[in-house]
Amino acid sequence: MAKDKKLVEAITSMEEDFAKWYTDVVKKAELIEYSSIRGCMIIRPNGYAIWENIQKELDAAFKATGVENVYMPMFIPESLLQKEKDHVEGFAPEVAWVTHGGNEPLQERLCVRPTSETLFCEFYSNIIQSYRDLPKLYNQWCSVVRWEKTTRPFLRTMEFLWQEGHTAHATAEEAEERTIQMLNVYADFCENVLAIPMIKGRKSEKEKFAGAQATYTIEALMHDGKALQSGTSHNFGDGFARAFDIQYTDKDNKLQYVHQTSWGMTTRLIGAIIMVHGDDSGLVLPPRIAPTQVMVIPINQNKEGVMDAALELKEKLGVYRVKVDLSDKSPGWKFSEQEIQGIPLRVEIGPKDLKANQAVIVRRDTREKIIVSLDDIVAKVGETLDKMQSDMINRAKEHRDTHTYTVKTMEEFEKTAAEKPGFIKAMWCGDEACENEIKDKTGATSRCMPFEQEHIADTCVCCNKPAKTMVYWGKAY
């Protein structure tokens, strides 16, 4: 029992040190291992299986809207990166440069893609001629590199995995429509599959993507009250098209510039799952994304019939993603591992259960124990997974709502930001000077101008001039 305890005790408590709790969880749940390359992590099977499920769900959702996958080169020639002024200013300071191939210095250095707008633009300028070629709805799954100074597993790493969608349209309206459509795909996925509620809105000019006309975002609140930007969708207008000369002949045989969008989600989502749902025993995975949904654990497995019953139970529950732990570890040790790894349900079966034709289902989130007849167990496991999924989104919503504050004055803003971790709703005039002043005084940045606006006051919380919009503010990852 001492040994079993140790596994759990190795996780720092959330209340004590949230950052340490987080790194303990990613390590103990075997999601990642550090590598000797600064800021790069190894994603282990437990972590990668979550990413595979995210990919599967998102990819199907993209394809349902007509998106097709492609693969672009990982290198961008320096001259190509420089074609769009704002874009290069945003990214050049944080790219990795390849200067040698084999033993030869390159004539032009290549950066490892930090994002692929410039590559897609060059591609589109080659393959788009006529209105018949539009729209182009392409996406790619790949890794990108950004030379970050400080890194944290999943949240900010030098290399990370993501998808980047890039579309080209005949009209500005169509591009705007696609930008919002993909933001909704993201938000629906996060709410329905990851059980994470999202605030949907638009980024301020200061916070928007380098080269975009408008950036839309989904923002989530973590357990520690910090915000996490979880996905973004950008409308480029025809800015990139003009820089890269992407034109098509319309039905009247006139040359027109295309209108473009891009949208991305990353392995950062795994960080969100951890920080929204985890607890002091480790990870808690929403059933819909969990690589293993049910772990069958035999009790007194050396007693006659127990191992067979556990195996039989595993077979019976085969409609779910189920495993059985028949290792020679103690049941307590197995429970700890299942809990640390966040497997939604544990099903215990021992000699006493066998006699009573029953098993014990234990929920990872509430630890509720449910004794169930073996005759009903398939349906009951399904019900319990569904209940757990909906309880998890409800709890996350409640946590967010009880940690969202409304302020009308800077005094209130400063006090709230200092004392109450969470989202702060306040009115804003739209002036970047106020955005900067708020950040200096409170540490909070503008997260988004939500689509669901509320009228809190007539004037900007900072300068008292007429307000244009209500903004969600917060300290962010």
Add this chain to the structure above:
Amino acid sequence: MAKDKKLVEAITSMEEDFAKWYTDVVKKAELIEYSSIRGCMIIRPNGYAIWENIQKELDAAFKATGVENVYMPMFIPESLLQKEKDHVEGFAPEVAWVTHGGNEPLQERLCVRPTSETLFCEFYSNIIQSYRDLPKLYNQWCSVVRWEKTTRPFLRTMEFLWQEGHTAHATAEEAEERTIQMLNVYADFCENVLAIPMIKGRKSEKEKFAGAQATYTIEALMHDGKALQSGTSHNFGDGFARAFDIQYTDKDNKLQYVHQTSWGMTTRLIGAIIMVHGDDSGLVLPPRIAPTQVMVIPINQNKEGVMDAALELKEKLGVYRVKVDLSDKSPGWKFSEQEIQGIPLRVEIGPKDLKANQAVIVRRDTREKIIVSLDDIVAKVGETLDKMQSDMINRAKEHRDTHTYTVKTMEEFEKTAAEKPGFIKAMWCGDEACENEIKDKTGATSRCMPFEQEHIADTCVCCNKPAKTMVYWGKAY
């Protein structure tokens, strides 16, 4: 009709210039687009969808043997690459070097992974302690970079997509067993799904992987009589384990080195599909790998009921991967596109067919036309796809067998290599000097020492000393 012709005529005939035919096909079938980065290609939706199907099939086959997926960093520090002597000699001349991050020069330069043995070894040395941690059966899907001088789409590109499996085992026997197991997974996949027959065998010392104890390979014959190495599986013994100090305590509490394997397949497989099955009208995709298996094309689509019937047919055939082409192009143009893209079946339906309650199925490979009642069409399409799949592997086998020659003397060898493109079977003494001499005289390299040996003669075809083994030789991509 002049326009329709043009699309097809743009493909050079195979007999005229096979290399040009190949690049015409990859371009016209919209598998790839060239990029401005030397040696890197853009994989377009038609090409990437084939890769997605390859991934899906192979990934499931790997997982069925217990393999788990991970993701490793794309960078390797120079000092790590240098840890295994043979390995670094093999790869250092062809890697891309990152020397700057943002505006800062790096203290140690990083190469973009050409393959990830060194990263996996470092990882394994951190996570393997006890026999309980073995085996480790990990795989990753990623891109790798090799600074190639001459490149050709899919066959040899600077960056390419692949999977690399890396396993660690307690014993030498287990490692050898896994090496062969994965080679068989590869060969079965190629034969059953890609309809490409493979010769399975072992590479000579000269041709083996840098750092391996033994390399096994599957070799296929292309339509032009050249060989293509299609997948390799390496047994590393404990060589890497000693270089990277990967040890575990066995059941007797003694320290032991692990035994390792690695195995990989790449986007080169798409090149194999093209060069084994393609014809002068373009690509011919085996039904099991084709992203679209059936294209429904209405004839006289503006006649009453035709478009509706085509749409209905598409619904009806929904158990297959089916599309309908309702664009305003002419039927002839649509036929050409479907043929160039290699879509296995075309189903034509027009006013006359409607009246007769029938449709016309046209096979892409044989161009056979099958008139079938709409009542039986679902079953008939399934049958025809199956028939086409098995006909394709049979034709490929026949082509290979009729282009495989047995020689007993160097004179015969030289004459055959000069006049008859194909595999050449000949005995070998095992001496690298003979391997080199044969290459110099004939242009053929040793492809493999096949598992299925034949006794052709007692002596080496080159030096006449006692022969050790029968070898498949060939000119290779």
